[in-house]
Amino acid sequence: MPNISTEDNYLTVLNLFTTDTPDKQDRLITEMRKIVDAAAYEGWISSTVHAGQDSPGTANLIQWRSGEDLEKRYAGEEFKHRTLPVFREITTGIRLLQNEIVFTQTHPGLGGRVEVSPDRDDYTVIEVHRVGEADQAELIKLLGEGQDWLVNVPGYRSHSVFKGLRAMFVEGAFAVVYSQWDSKESYEAFRDLPHGQKPRPRRDNDERIDGLKIESDSNTYRVVHTRAMDQ
Template identity: 60%
Template sequence: MPTISPKDKHLTVLNLFTTDAPEKQVSLIEEMTKIVNAAAYEGWQSSTVHAGIQSPGTANFIQWRSGEDLEQRYAGDEFKHRTLPVFGEITTSIRLLQNEIAYTLTRADGPGGTVEIGPHRDDFTVITVFGVAEENQDELVDALGEGQNWLVDIPGFRSHVVLKGLRARGLDGLFVVSYSQWDSQEAFDTYRGQPAEQHSEGRTKAQDRTRAVATYADLNTYTVVHTRSADE
């Protein structure tokens, strides 16, 4: 099963697709699963497909050996003449985000812990894309990273990953991504709905730092439906 660790030096790609109907989400997952099951691209390491819960759409968490390998995939006829046209017909937006792993936090191992992803884990997954100006990106990474260590005290929290955006297709400007795992939607909703006066000092400080530099925050929730690694 794929794992996420700050020790990993590969390229992490997060492909986010939105659509306007649940049945189109089913089609998206079917097409993505076909691609993942047939993947044999040079440098490809793993793909993990997520189905949208809050809003229709999908997320594909992909690990590549390098950016050069990914660009070879993008330059191929299959990607340009089949993959993009097929997805273009059933999506309302396509964002292909290239990232490096900046930070991980797990309930079991604390900062730097290794995060496992896959459908066997039954995680309630939350992915948030934050826009940020270039001069503020490192501050946002830190606010969302070490600034969030208080999460280990929140009931239902499992893990938290911060991805530092490098470049993207379908998204203007720089960005930072938060990828977190929870026991359930109920646990996450309880956390989000806690009144501000009950927030810990660490949470209040981290939220203030984030709001000061993030230009937008786009959140959706997911469940993992399929995964495959190159060594399987």
């Protein structure tokens, strides 16, 4: 079972795909499972496939030993002439985000470990925030340690913040938040709370985030498949 941890020095890649129908999402998952189950790339650690919930699409959270190992994969004939063309045929959007994990926080009952597995029932949210390069560090701090109050929110399980390093099909600096909740209902109650009803620390934090980010988007997911190099 993969873990998200600041103690690991892995490069974390989030491959985010959008599409326009549930059938195409199913095709995406089938193609991704084929790649994950056959993975034997040098430096590859694990891959975890997520199925979109609010909007059709998928996410693949991939851990690599290093950026050099990933670049060898991108330079390969299979990736350039089979993998990308297949995904371009099915998708309406592709983002391949390379990240450094810089922050994790869990509800006290989870013991500090962020586990990612289809054996769990997490309702997962992935947010991508584009930001000016000069503001990236402050935004990351606000998204991470600036939200220590989340441990008191009903249904909250964990959140992890990634610093964007580089990307294919995305321009400029970015940060990613990967959060886990116990249900769709608890997450939506948190997300949709009117601004005026938010506790003061959350209001201040949200206002500063809104002032820094250029644009944001998110989708919700369930983990459907995972495999690691030792499996």
